[in-house]
Amino acid sequence: MSASWVVRKILTSRNQIQQQQQGTGSIHALLEKAQYEGKFSIQKMYLLLLPAYPRVEWRHLTLHSKMHPRHKFTLWLAVRRRLATVERLQKFGIVVPPDCVFCGQGLESFTHLYFACHITRGLWSRVCAWLGYQRQIQN
Ligand SMILES: [Zn+2]
Incomplete structure (x- = not known):
């Protein structure tokens, strides 16, 4: 461990x-x-x-002052791949059903939830379209 x-x-x-x-x-x-x-x-x-890291383009997402702190924290967890997915819960010894709650196929991991799941992929595409972003969801 x-x-x-x-x-x-x-x-x-x-x-x-x-x-x-x-x-x-x-x-x-x-x-x-x-x-x-x-x-x-x-x-x-x-x-x-503090270590000196290079500045990234998306830093304004997490430093946006009008963002709700809970959303900011969730975004920070997502960027650091620390969201409580089934894959991470299993690493901590917590027993939960392994299948994705959206599609029921595959292990619920960060990669599956954000990039591989056909149901969440459609959701993210609609969110991006609603926000005015015209880009494909990639891995
Ligand atoms: Zn899925």
Whole structure:
């Protein structure tokens, strides 16, 4: 069984700190950067430890200020493929019927729900058409 998300995040952060120590020379230099008005700032340290990812075009979807927080969170889960699909629930040991609730065929996974299921494919096509997007649902 793999380590939990929290443990993996802690190990990743430890590696980032070690890499920054090699780049900046010491942990003292990093702590100096994390100061605000002479005091240690956990906010500055957090911002220093955030990894720098390239900006993606769809970032405005998740950063849209008028979006309901629940929808924003669900979108964030979908982008990170963390939605509670049957496939993921089975990984956690939760026993649920494996078939897709829409079509009854195939394992209900992220890929099936968003790209392979003929019923949800029709739904997504109609939603895209309603929003004015003219594109094919692809994998
Ligand atoms: Zn289906």
